[in-house]
Amino acid sequence: MIGGAAPQTNAAKVFLGSIPRTVNEGMIREEAQKFGTIDNIFYKPDEGESGERGWAFVSYVSPEMAQAAIQGMDSKLTFPGAQRACEARLANSGGKRMGGATGYGPAVPNPVAKAASSIWQTYHTPEGHPYYYNTKTQQTQWEKPPELDAPPPVGGGVPMAGGLGAAAGGAGGAGGQTYGPPGANLFVFHIPGEWTDQDLIQHFSPFGNVISARVQKSMETPTRNRGFGFVSFDAVDPAANAIRALNGLAVGGKWLKVQIKKGEEQYGPADVQPGAMKGGGRGGGMAGGGMGGPPGGAMRGGQFGGAPYGGAAPFAAGGTPYGAAGRGMPYGAPYGGAPGATGYMQGAPGGAAAGYMGAPGGFPGAMNGGAAGAGQPGFAMGGGGMPGGRFSPY
DNA sequence: GTTGAGCGT
Numbered sequence: 001m002i003g004g005a006a007p008q009t010n011a012a013k014v015f016l017g018s019i020p021r022t023v024n025e026g027m028i029r030e031e032a033q034k035f036g037t038i039d040n041i042f043y044k045p046d047e048g049e050s051g052e053r054g055w056a057f058v059s060y061v062s063p064e065m066a067q068a069a070i071q072g073m074d075s076k077l078t079f080p081g082a083q084r085a086c087e088a089r090l091a092n093s094g095g096k097r098m099g100g101a102t103g104y105g106p107a108v109p110n111p112v113a114k115a116a117s118s119i120w121q122t123y124h125t126p127e128g129h130p131y132y133y134n135t136k137t138q139q140t141q142w143e144k145p146p147e148l149d150a151p152p153p154v155g156g157g158v159p160m161a162g163g164l165g166a167a168a169g170g171a172g173g174a175g176g177q178t179y180g181p182p183g184a185n186l187f188v189f190h191i192p193g194e195w196t197d198q199d200l201i202q203h204f205s206p207f208g209n210v211i212s213a214r215v216q217k218s219m220e221t222p223t224r225n226r227g228f229g230f231v232s233f234d235a236v237d238p239a240a241n242a243i244r245a246l247n248g249l250a251v252g253g254k255w256l257k258v259q260i261k262k263g264e265e266q267y268g269p270a271d272v273q274p275g276a277m278k279g280g281g282r283g284g285g286m287a288g289g290g291m292g293g294p295p296g297g298a299m300r301g302g303q304f305g306g307a308p309y310g311g312a313a314p315f316a317a318g319g320t321p322y323g324a325a326g327r328g329m330p331y332g333a334p335y336g337g338a339p340g341a342t343g344y345m346q347g348a349p350g351g352a353a354a355g356y357m358g359a360p361g362g363f364p365g366a367m368n369g370g371a372a373g374a375g376q377p378g379f380a381m382g383g384g385g386m387p388g389g390r391f392s393p394y
Numbered sequence: 395g396t397t398g399a400g401c402g403t
Contacts, residue, residue, distance in 0.1 A: 017396050042398055055396055092397060179402080187401050214402065230402050262401045 011063040012039075013091040014070055019043075021051035022081035031079075032058045035072050036065025039193050040227060052082065057091055061193075066090065178212035180232040183267025184239040187259055189228040191215055192252030196225075203246060204231045208238020230261065236268060243272040 016028065025043045032038055039059045046054035060066045074088035179185050188200065200213035215229035233239040239260065247258040260268045 015397055042400095044398075050395095053396065057398070087396080185402085189400070212402085216400095216402070226400080228400060228402095232402090259401095 010091050012061065012066045013057055013059045014066050014073075015087075015089050015091040016056040016058055016073070017087040017089075018052060018082065018084065019046070019054035019056060019086055020079055020082045021045050021047075021054055023054065023079045025056075027079065028056055028058065031073065031077055032069060035069035036060045036062065178232065180211050180234050180239070181236065181267075182264045183236040183260055184233040185261040185264060186231045186233070186239055186242060187228065187257075187261045188231060189257040190251075190254040191225060191227055191229055191256070192254065193224045193227070194252075195229075197229075200229055200231055203249075204233075204242050207233070207242040207245065209234045240269050240272050243268075247272075 014032075016032075019028070023045075025041055028043060029038060029041055032041070037060060039061050041056060041058050043056040044054060046052060058066075058069065060069065070088045070090065073086060075085045077088075078085045186204075191200075195215055197213050197215055200215055201210055204210050204213060211232040211234050213229065213231045216226040218224065218226045231239075231242070233242070243258045243260070246256055249256040249258075259265070259274055260272065265273055
């Protein structure tokens with residue numbers, strides 16, 4: 001689910017060092033589990049002769065767990081076969097973060113309100129997509145909160161959530177082709193651990209006809225997916241729009257990575273190519289590929305304060321879309337797009353956007369914030385920017 | 395002494 005306030009993932013990621021090669025990932029998991037729910041483990045065993053310098057990333061689902069793990073393991077946990085205790089510290093994602101000032105402030109005011117399930121309200125878009133509004137935190141999200149989780153009838157019929165009109169996809173397999181034409185098949189990474197095929201469908205179907213969607217699952221841990229998946233559209237155009245809208249979307253403490261499946265990249269438009277940089281994007285210019293912040297095209301104004309795409313006008317006018325996204329409302333752009341917002345909306349399901357915009361009530365939360373330039377308290381939009389620190393993707 | 399890679403039964 002979408003945690004409190006845009007969790008910076010590396011605050012929940014622990015770097016583990018000094019791991020002897022005799023240790024395998026299962027052992028690491030076993031130890032690390034004692035301190036919280038593990039979202040992901042990356043283990044790089046030492047290949048050198050010494051065999052004592054392996055390391056691992058252990059990502060938890062909350063920063064608190066990471067802290068507990070550091071407290072509990074650093075200089076304390078000695079793996080079998082190791083000569084001394086391992087090291088555990090917060091992961092750094094690339095650049096060396098040195099010196100004073102920082103320290104991750106407990107930027108999370110008071111995140112989790114574990115209480116009644118009545119704090120959730122369920123809404124539906126005009127197209128029937130359900131979404132959920134937390135009356136306490138005023139967050140809106142697509143993911144169904146666990147509290148409301150009504151286990152789908154596994155045995156019964158096809159549990160197509162919320163009448164996704166086309167939704168030819170799903171279990172399919174009907175001996176047929178479940179892929180789209182070249183360039184219409186998307187690779188999605190950084191998928192939250194609990195997502196299923198249906199979550200993928202829910203997120204991608206607003207952009208077009210989803211032929212198939214699968215989240216890769218690992219047989220060893222059936223409850224947890226492998227963090228990536230595939231979505232196939234029946235045409236390149238909706239696929240490209242999905243990339244433009246969803247690549248970099250903040251979900252579950254990560255940034256969704258959406259790109260055309262390997263080998264088909266050249267069939268897509270230039271601006272969604274892996275190395276492509278949005279014209280007028282932010283000055284910084286990330287080198288293409290997997291480093292740095294979220295991919296250029298995915299900058300959300302709400303998060304970074306800057307005007308994404310360099311096109312301040314359309315979005316400023318719309319106000320809401322990116323503010324909404326920043327507050328945890330995915331799809332800020334496609335659903336909330338201002339009627340005249342050309343730069344981005346072209347080719348997107350425009351009619352829908354207009355309808356949503358005028359829908360009475362709209363998305364809870366989405367309409368409140370940026371619309372009149374009122375701005376969210378404590379959430380700098382356009383202009384102010386975040387003080388100093390930026391988010392890191394890992 | 396140390397910090398990432400993954401592309402469909």
